Amino acid sequence: MALPRLRDLLGEGGFVVSAWLGLTDPVVHEAFLRADFDAVTFDVQHGLHDTASLRAGIERAVLLGKPALVRLPIEDRALAARVLDFGASAVMMPMIxxxxxxxxxxxxxxYPPLGQRSYGPxxxxxLHGYADRADYVSDAxxxxxxxxxxxxxAAVDNLDAILAVEGLDGVFVGPSDLSIALSGDGTLEPRGSKAEGAIKRIAAATAAAGKIATIYAATPEDAKRYRQYGYRMVCVGSDQGMVVAGARALAEGVRG
Structure with a gap:
């Protein structure tokens, strides 16, 4: 066992579907890990996670054979290095x-020479089965x-410069915040024409830079559309959303 070859899964023609986990319950995590998702993403920015739940969730993902990704809080670069040391396969930094x-x-x-990640994995x-930690460093x-x-x-305006940063593997688009930012009046409209136009342009620019475009999708229909635009990974829905929808549907089914 070694670090999952997430880059290969995300390669040309690849398409990765990730669950989106904001809750901390291990039973919920396991349900999504055993479902037909290629990976799981733990949301720290808006989810309920703390260090302990991240450590346990990443461990569970690795032991069940799925890459674990982490969406970090804004500017929390210290946590980026820490969750990688926990065994995560990827990190996403908001508001770049x-x-x-x-x-x-x-x-x-x-790790050097690309960056300055401190050694301590x-x-x-x-978790990933490296008898020699030097092999982990090389793979990482x-x-x-x-x-x-x-x-x-601003991120859209500076996209080419961002994509040119050595060591950055790609981008992750947040359609909701993007739509609010581009609307001019703070309107949330992630499927509106301004957001959709930007989402398409981001995918094209990322591909042209030889990097990986990934995105959050609220629904399976959104995920399929983004795949057509060239996105190689979608994080779809959320655990909390599915629990809420399932609970409502169950109650309505009995009373309806």
């Missing part, structure tokens, strides 16, 4: 707006991925 932002993120997510090495340079979240007007 400039090449300098992206470079600061890469610095903590990548004891748990990651154990390529296989521990860093995605800059593109969700503001």
């Amino acid at each position: 707006e400039t090449a300098d932002d992206a470079a600061a993120f890469v610095a903590v997510a990548k 004891t748990r990651a090495g154990e 340079r390529k296989e521990a991925l860093a995605f800059a979240m593109i969700e503001t007007g």
